[in-house]
Amino acid sequence: MSQIIQDSRAVSMLECMMLIRAYEEKITALQAAAGGAGTCTSVGQEASAVGVVRALSTDDRILTNHRSAGHLLARGADPGRLFAEVMGRSTGYCKGKSGSLHISAKELGVLLTSTIVGGELSLATGVALSMSMLKQPGIVACFFGDGAACEGIFHESLNLASVWKLPILYVCENNQWQAYVHRKETMIGDHVSAWAKNYGMESRTVDGNDVEAVHAATREAIARIHETGKPYLLETYTYRLRGHFEPDDQAYVAADELAQWRERDPIAQMQQKLIARGEISPSDIAQMEARVAKTIAQAAEFALNSPFPAASELTTDVYA
Amino acid sequence: MSQITVNEAITQALAEEMRRDPRVLMFGEGVATKRQDLLAEFGGQRVRNTPLAEGIIAGTAAGAAATGLRPVVDLLFAPFLCFAMDEIVNSAGKLRYISGGQFAFPMVVIAMTGSGWTVGAQHNHNLEAWFVHSPGLKVVMPSNAADFKGLLKSAIRDDNPVLFFVDMALGHVPGEVQDDEQLVPLGRAAIAREGKDVTIISYAKMVNTCLEAAEQLAEQGISAEVIDLRSLKPLDEEAILRSARKTGRVLIVHEASRMCGVGAEVSAIITEHAFDALKAPIIRLTGPDAPAPSSYMLEQAFMPQPDAVVVSVAKLMGPIALRGHAREAVNA
Numbered sequence: 295m296s297q298i299i300q301d302s303r304a305v306s307m308l309e310c311m312m313l314i315r316a317y318e319e320k321i322t323a324l325q326a327a328a329g330g331a332g333t334c335t336s337v338g339q340e341a342s343a344v345g346v347v348r349a350l351s352t353d354d355r356i357l358t359n360h361r362s363a364g365h366l367l368a369r370g371a372d373p374g375r376l377f378a379e380v381m382g383r384s385t386g387y388c389k390g391k392s393g394s395l396h397i398s399a400k401e402l403g404v405l406l407t408s409t410i411v412g413g414e415l416s417l418a419t420g421v422a423l424s425m426s427m428l429k430q431p432g433i434v435a436c437f438f439g440d441g442a443a444c445e446g447i448f449h450e451s452l453n454l455a456s457v458w459k460l461p462i463l464y465v466c467e468n469n470q471w472q473a474y475v476h477r478k479e480t481m482i483g484d485h486v487s488a489w490a491k492n493y494g495m496e497s498r499t500v501d502g503n504d505v506e507a508v509h510a511a512t513r514e515a516i517a518r519i520h521e522t523g524k525p526y527l528l529e530t531y532t533y534r535l536r537g538h539f540e541p542d543d544q545a546y547v548a549a550d551e552l553a554q555w556r557e558r559d560p561i562a563q564m565q566q567k568l569i570a571r572g573e574i575s576p577s578d579i580a581q582m583e584a585r586v587a588k589t590i591a592q593a594a595e596f597a598l599n600s601p602f603p604a605a606s607e608l609t610t611d612v613y614a
Numbered sequence: 615m616s617q618i619t620v621n622e623a624i625t626q627a628l629a630e631e632m633r634r635d636p637r638v639l640m641f642g643e644g645v646a647t648k649r650q651d652l653l654a655e656f657g658g659q660r661v662r663n664t665p666l667a668e669g670i671i672a673g674t675a676a677g678a679a680a681t682g683l684r685p686v687v688d689l690l691f692a693p694f695l696c697f698a699m700d701e702i703v704n705s706a707g708k709l710r711y712i713s714g715g716q717f718a719f720p721m722v723v724i725a726m727t728g729s730g731w732t733v734g735a736q737h738n739h740n741l742e743a744w745f746v747h748s749p750g751l752k753v754v755m756p757s758n759a760a761d762f763k764g765l766l767k768s769a770i771r772d773d774n775p776v777l778f779f780v781d782m783a784l785g786h787v788p789g790e791v792q793d794d795e796q797l798v799p800l801g802r803a804a805i806a807r808e809g810k811d812v813t814i815i816s817y818a819k820m821v822n823t824c825l826e827a828a829e830q831l832a833e834q835g836i837s838a839e840v841i842d843l844r845s846l847k848p849l850d851e852e853a854i855l856r857s858a859r860k861t862g863r864v865l866i867v868h869e870a871s872r873m874c875g876v877g878a879e880v881s882a883i884i885t886e887h888a889f890d891a892l893k894a895p896i897i898r899l900t901g902p903d904a905p906a907p908s909s910y911m912l913e914q915a916f917m918p919q920p921d922a923v924v925v926s927v928a929k930l931m932g933p934i935a936l937r938g939h940a941r942e943a944v945n946a
């Protein structure tokens with residue numbers, strides 16, 4: 295059984311980012327080979343996922359969206375059960391009923407994943423309301439994209455959370471893309487964080503490709519939520535390096551923009567940084583790579599060998 | 615036993631359930647303003663006003679329901695449910711299944727529906743069938759004070775999202791309600807009037823219309839059984855089939871428009887399972903495929919009236935069954 299990891303060491307965060315990358319690459323490779331439903335990967339956004347999730351405590355709850363694998367893995371999800379869910383196997387976190395787009399794992403505190411863009415923003419207020427009324431410790435971390443931020447429900451959610459003083463950390467992963475539409479075509483300004491002011495909410499934009507910066511900013515944000523009893527908006531400024539939904543040839547992406555952001559790959563940057571600081575050596579990285587590859591290979595094996603749900607499962611779990 | 619209105623029955627149900635279970639809370643646009651008694655007894659944490667934003671109200675209810683509270687939200691008029699469809703249908707209705715049964719959504723959504731107040735189409739729309747058609751949801755639409763109270767209490771205790779429709783015109787209608795706790799289970803129809811010649815199946819305020827028509831029919835020597843569905847999902851198929859088999863003649867009456875309405879489902883169930891018992895084709899009497907008008911006269915025409923019920927029954931029975939005025943109406 296997987297364990298929730300809350301290890302803030304730079305090396306550990308790097309390895310987790312590498313695990314997420316390897317997971318996403320494996321799932322896209324499996325899909326390319328066998329066909330079947332695609333996924334929304336989070337390649338390029340690993341620093342945002344790991345930096346935020348590793349700052350959360352076991353009391354905290356997470357709501358996320360269609361690009362959730364990084365958040366789940368950073369929380370300690372078993373990659374085998376994630377693969378199994380995406381492949382529709384009964385050993386998946388949701389017994390194969392979610393698929394890749396709305397995986398939740400209650401045991402990890404990863405609740406109510408919505409693939410209706412913005413859906414998680416509406417549910418977050420309710421989860422936080424429960425936590426505050428039932429006097430449970432912890433906060434709600436709600437992940438969403440810049441696309442969701444352009445929806446009405448974003449504004450409804452921030453407004454109500456502020457009015458009701460709900461303990462929510464809104465994490466906008468501004469990856470520049472809203473499916474096949476560049477953010478510049480649909481939103482005013484470059485940053486979502488500025489919008490929080492209108493709701494009396496503290497906010498900040500952080501370099502989403504620097505896992506240590508994201509981690510530090512998240513810890514500060516959570517401290518502010520505990521101090522003020524109010525919600526907080528953190529924007530991680532990052533880039534979606536692969537397409538929206540696999541397979542995707544990214545023909546619509548400007549080559550120079552993509553190249554610029556590839557230069558800033560969060561994993562390569564972190565590796566260089568840690569080598570420069572003398573915290574790891576290239577051979578450590580090679581060892582980490584081998585470990586991660588083994589974990590992912592075993593996980594994929596587990597999923598591929600897992601059974602599909604019985605047809606009788608078609609109508610179970612509809613009603614309580 | 616006391617005489618109380620439907621609105622009072624709703625208030626009693628809410629108060630009793632909030633007293634019984636500290637996890638029950640209520641919020642919506644003006645809930646704390648309009649329900650001063652609840653606010654005074656349970657305080658501002660459990661009786662809350664919200665912004666005019668149905669999406670976040672319903673989404674907050676769904677999130678809270680999945681994590682330990684039992685919210686009741688008042689979304690006012692049924693057409694405003696359009697703003698909350700995503701949260702009700704896609705989140706509350708589906709996330710239990712999608713998550714492989716990890717979460718339950720014990721929440722109630724109250725909304726007013728139906729004609730009789732001349733408020734026009736953007737405040738009056740019978741859209742219960744939308745929710746009946748959505749997996750994971752339950753739908754309740756009572757006709758009298760006792761059922762309003764008993765069904766609302768059951769809805770609050772149910773672990774699924776329940777749409778609770780209040781037919782606007784019924785709010786001030788008084789009825790007998792037991793003083794002690796009378797739960798009415800979801801999914802069970804009531805025989806509002808026993809009869810043997812014809813079955814009239816209905817729900818919400820149309821039940822009263824059908825009862826009035828049944829009185830007129832009795833004067834004509836026709837014994838009509840009136841079935842009040844009360845709960846549209848789960849639907850009491852057994853009660854429907856039992857009565858259809860008993861009389862062999864079925865009229866279904868509702869105010870919502872005909873196409874893909876609840877009546878279509880009821881009719882299909884009878885044809886599938888009790889075709890051999892039918893002595894005449896099933897008839898549906900419904901509102902038109904038109905937005906609800908505001909003008910009093912047009913609004914009355916929008917709703918099936920007792921006379922129209924009598925005429926439809928006469929068609930089922932064969933015109934010779936009727937005398938005088940009703941017969942002329944049928945032959946006209």
Ligand SMILES: Cc1ncc(C[n+]2csc(CCOP(=O)(O)OP(=O)(O)O)c2C)c(N)n1
Pocket residue numbers: 334360361409410411412438439440441442443467469471472473534
């Ligand atoms: C309500 C809704 N509209 C459209 C879609 C289709 N869709 C899925 S993901 C997506 C892009 C979302 O962009 P953003 O919120 O920025 O998140 P990102 O995918 O960039 O992480 C769209 C349009 C959807 N799932 N839900």
